[in-house]
Amino acid sequence: MLKALIFDVDGTLAETERDGHRVAFNAAFRDVGLDWEWDEQLYGELLRVPGGRERIRHYIEHYAPPIECEFGEIRSIDRLIADIHGTKTAHYAGLVAGGQIKLRPPVAELLRAARRAGLRVAIATTTTRSNVTTLLEQLMPKARDAFSPIVTADEVAAKKPNPAVYLEALARLGLDADEVMAVEDSEAGVRAALAAGLRVLHTPSAYFPQRVDGVTARLAGCGPNDDAADCLVVAGLAELRAVEQAIAA
Ligand SMILES: [Mg+2]
Structure with missing residues (x-):
């Protein structure tokens, strides 16, 4: 029986990637004197690499962007990545605080229904705790304490599709894998959850x-292909539970 939902954050709770992280990365590049610009298409390619620092490193190694900054200062790649990522996190917090990012309506309704039904809700994400805290305070100031546990990149270094972050969340919930369902948008996230047995x-x-x-x-209202026959589509928690019971029977 379903007792808990574990939510991914970026892309799942809100469209944080396109409207938040991407914009914040570009602002950070400018701040550290780099003439880089991640447009929407390029960022879509780079998102195949989970984790902000890993994404910057992948870009440097595979896209060979100019690295000399305006002061002519040659920094180590590790230091450069750390500088960019720190600056980017501050820009992201500013974008979130400015109300640029909204909770996705179908996911918001799922969350409300889950809490009404007495399900526990948790978070498993490869973003940083500070990003998650900032986002939850803005998106759901009254309900942000509802999530427990919140497992982030601060606790688990291995990024999705590695299942470690889901295994940690599951352990802290103290539930069996068949009592928990993950809510995910990306392939890497789905693979991480499946590998954790969820x-x-x-x-x-x-x-x-x-x-x-x-x-x-698939949760209805989350994608352009809701009419497609390639996947079972559920309107919300009630249908999801009915499907679950039918599968278990
Ligand atoms: Mg995601």
């Missing part, structure tokens, strides 16, 4: 609209 409710997002194999169902 079932997955898929919530496609702007950068991850495509079907991912292995999910239990």
Whole structure:
């Protein structure tokens, strides 16, 4: 029986990637004197690499951007990545605080229904705790304490699709994998949850609209393909539970 939902953050709770992280990365590049610009298409490609620092490193190693900054200062790559990432985190917090990012309506309704039904809700994400805290305070100031546990990159270094962050969340919930479902938008996230033994409710997002194999169902209203026959689509928690009971029977 379903007792808890573990939510991914970026792309799942809100369209943080396109409107938040991408914009913040570009502002950070300018701040450290780099003439880099991640447009929406390029950022979609880079999102295949989970984790902000890892994404910057991948860009440097595979896209060979100019690294000499305006002061002519040659820094180590590790230091440069740390500088960019720290600056970017501050810009992201500013964008969130400015109300640029909204909770996605179908996910908001799922969250409300889950709490009404007495399900526990948790978070498993590869973003930093400071990003999560900032976002929850802005998106749901009254309900932000409802999530427990919140497992972030601060506690688990391995990024999705590694299942470590889900295994940690599951351990802290103290539940069996078959009592918990993950809510995820990206393929890497879905694979992480499946590898942890969880079932997955898929919530496609702007950068991850495509079907991912292995999910239990897709949440209606989250993607452009709700009419497609490639996946079971559920309108909300009640339908999800009905599907779950039918599968268990
Ligand atoms: Mg995501």
